[in-house]
Amino acid sequence: MFKKAKPFFIICETPLHCGSGNDIGIVDLPIQRERHTDFPKIEGSSLKGGIREAFEELSDISNLTKKFSNLNEKKYFNEAIELTFGPEDGDDHAGALGFTDARILLFPLKSMKGVFAWITCPKVLERFKNDLKLCGINTLGEMPKENISPKDCALFIKNNKIILEEYTFEITKDDDNGKCTKFAEWLSNNLFPANDDYQFWREKIKKNLVVLPDDDFRDFVTLSTEVITRTKIDNKTGTVQTGALFTEEYLPPETILYSLALTTPIFKLDENGKGIFKKTDKENEEDLVMEFFIKGLPSVIQLGGNATIGKGIVRTKVLEVKNG
Numbered sequence: 001m002f003k004k005a006k007p008f009f010i011i012c013e014t015p016l017h018c019g020s021g022n023d024i025g026i027v028d029l030p031i032q033r034e035r036h037t038d039f040p041k042i043e044g045s046s047l048k049g050g051i052r053e054a055f056e057e058l059s060d061i062s063n064l065t066k067k068f069s070n071l072n073e074k075k076y077f078n079e080a081i082e083l084t085f086g087p088e089d090g091d092d093h094a095g096a097l098g099f100t101d102a103r104i105l106l107f108p109l110k111s112m113k114g115v116f117a118w119i120t121c122p123k124v125l126e127r128f129k130n131d132l133k134l135c136g137i138n139t140l141g142e143m144p145k146e147n148i149s150p151k152d153c154a155l156f157i158k159n160n161k162i163i164l165e166e167y168t169f170e171i172t173k174d175d176d177n178g179k180c181t182k183f184a185e186w187l188s189n190n191l192f193p194a195n196d197d198y199q200f201w202r203e204k205i206k207k208n209l210v211v212l213p214d215d216d217f218r219d220f221v222t223l224s225t226e227v228i229t230r231t232k233i234d235n236k237t238g239t240v241q242t243g244a245l246f247t248e249e250y251l252p253p254e255t256i257l258y259s260l261a262l263t264t265p266i267f268k269l270d271e272n273g274k275g276i277f278k279k280t281d282k283e284n285e286e287d288l289v290m291e292f293f294i295k296g297l298p299s300v301i302q303l304g305g306n307a308t309i310g311k312g313i314v315r316t317k318v319l320e321v322k323n324g
Helices: 044-056 074-085 122-134 178-192 196-207 215-225 271-277 287-298
Strands: 004-012 098-100 104-112 115-121 161-162 167-170 209-211 226-230 246-250 256-263 300-302 311-320
Touching: 004 122, 004 209, 004 287, 044 074, 044 098, 044 300, 074 271, 074 287, 104 122, 104 215, 115 161, 115 215, 122 215, 122 256, 178 196, 178 209, 256 287, 271 287
Parallel strands: 115 209
Antiparallel strands: 004 256, 004 311, 098 256, 104 115, 104 256, 161 167, 226 246, 300 311
C-alpha cells in the first residue's frame, strides 16, 4: 500500500513517442492513449523505466549525498536504486517507488495569433485537481469552465474570436479575479523553475492558455499530434528500401503532462537490508524513498523511443506546493 504521493510535471522539449505497438489504422505506430477518452498518456511502466535509466546514469550525485552521505560509494548507490525501483533480475522484492500513468494537462496547438496556444478542458482540469488532492494539495480552488481564457490572453484576432488550427472559437476573456486567470497564474508559479531563464515561459502561459469544451479538446489531441513518415535507406542503392516506409505518431514539443510518484516502506523484512532507507526516529522509510526520488530526479531526461534521433527529451519539475 502506497503511503506517500507527490505530483511532478513532464514538459516535452522534443517530440515524444511512447508507443503502443503496431496498429491497423492510418498511423502505423501510434502513441499510448487512454481507452475511454482517447487522451494521450504515458504508461506508468514506460515512465518508471525511463526514470530508472536516468537514475542509473546519474553522473553528479552531490545533491543526493547531502542527505544520504554513504551514496558516495557506488555499491550503496546501486543498492538504493534496486530498493526503490526493484531488482532488475528476479523477484526477491518489489520496488518501493511507483508511478501513475502520466496524464495530459496542456496540449500545444497552432494559433493564428501568438504562434501557439496551450489548450485544456474542464474534464482534464477537474481530474488534475482531484489527483492533487490525493497528494494532500488543496491549493486549487474551483476550476474554470469551457470557452474561457485568462485576462491577459493574447490570442484574440478580433473581439472574442480565437483561431486554432483552421477553426474559429468564441472565447470569453476572464476578469482579474476569475477562475481561469487564477489558474493561469498558478501554472506560471508552479510549472516552471523559479529562475530568470524561464521568465518568458511563465509570462507566455498566462497569455496563451485556452479552456475548450471536452469534445473539442479530445478531437484536437486525437487529430493534431505530429505524424512523421519515416523510411529506411538501402546502403547499396541509396534509395528507400522496399517495404520500409512507415508512419509514427508523436506528442509535439511543449506538451505538458503530469504523474504521481508513489512510495511505500522498503519491501524487505530484514532491517539490515534496507540500506539508506532504514527508518529513523524522525523519518519513515516512505519519506526517505520520496526524498531520494525528489533529490535525484534529473531536470532533463529521455522517455519513449527513438532516443538516437533526439526524440523524447523532456523536462521534469516536482510540484512543491504548501497549503495555506
